[in-house]
Amino acid sequence: MPQIVRNVSQLREIVAGWKADGDAVGVVPTMGALHDGHLSLVRAARGDCARVIVTIFVNPKQFNAPADLLKYPRTEEADAALLAPLGVDVVFAPPIEEVYPSGFATTVSVSGISDPLEGAHRPGHFDGVATVVAKLFGMTAADRAYFGQKDWQQLQVVQRLVADLNLAVKITGCETIREADGLAMSSRNAQLSTDARACAPALHAAMQRAAAAIRGGAPVPLVMKAARAEVLDAGFDEVEYIELRSALMLERVSQLDGPVRMLAAAMIGGVRLIDNIAV
Known part of the structure; x- marks a missing residue:
């Protein structure tokens, strides 16, 4: 089973050791409830990077409806079992207070590209996405990050975030994985x-x-x-x-x-x- 890490200080210590050895680090940000779409991202990361981190964090800041947040599936034990055969080194699954500690007051907002479509129907959603993604990049110090193309607008927002803030992480967008009848996995x-x-x-x-x-x-x-x-x-x-x-x-x-x-x-x-x- 991959090592499960819950705090940033421990994660940074692990990653520092990898980087001292010259290992490239890939990260796959998720909210858990993993399926074959997520696993395809992990395989892509494993193919490119010596070390792979999968983050599991149900981010409250990107939900518009409290009820939607509450009913979002949380299946950490099953997720870890799915990741075990794929060579994932660390599952980073922090509690909310580790990501948004008391006094947290910063929001990352990517204007323009985040405004239509999802942005219009879910006000504030992409601010929540951009904020947590920026934090996860800082926490993991990853060299590469992997996102699915099913969330196409999100992928473009993340690309703009990285370009505008000169973040030292390469973004890879991976093909949407579908069920046999064409339904996009989610x-x-x-x-x-x-x-x-x-x-x-x-x-x-x-x-x-x-x-x-x-x-x-x-x-x-x-x-x-x-x-x-x-x-x-x-x-x-x-x-x-x-x-x-x-x-x-x-x-x-x-x-x-x-x-x-x-x-x-x-x-x-x-x-x-x-x-x-x-x-």
Whole structure:
């Protein structure tokens, strides 16, 4: 089993020893409830780095709804067992007071790229993400960090954070891992009822059809309207957004000109699912 560390001072002592030996350190930041998507990030880190840290911390600052924070799955023992065969050196699982001690008063905010989409629907979410990611980079002193492309906007926010603050960590974005029926793997999928789980792949399927239509020259506004209706007809309760955006700056686009992503967020059975694909 990987060593579980709960305080920064012990972690820094371990990492200092690795770096004295010239070992590159990779970090995979997670909130736990690990699945094959997370494990693919760990394998990527293991392939690049002599030492690998997986962080498990359910970050309260990135949740908008207290109820959502409370019901987020916490499965540390099972997570550690999943990581054991992958050669993870340390699981850093700090308590809240270690990350946000009494008197904590700093917020990291990445403007612009964090404003639309998730930023518009979850005010303050990306401030919480940027703050905890900056802290985790400082705590782990990692050389490389690994994030999934399923959270595409988050990946762009982290890239901008690192560039703007001249942080000495290389960010690697890894492909979204999907279930056999196309549903993007997510810790939240465990909260889906049987009926909701059966309907959930319709989001990705609608996006795939919409992307094909756009590549075929169909008008973007009409395609996006049809995709929204298709997702609702499939049994989703709400579509918060399904939009075509430039891949890097996330500006709204109406035609294929440079790298483009289709991004979506929708609610089904009280569970919020997000997805994105290249167009």
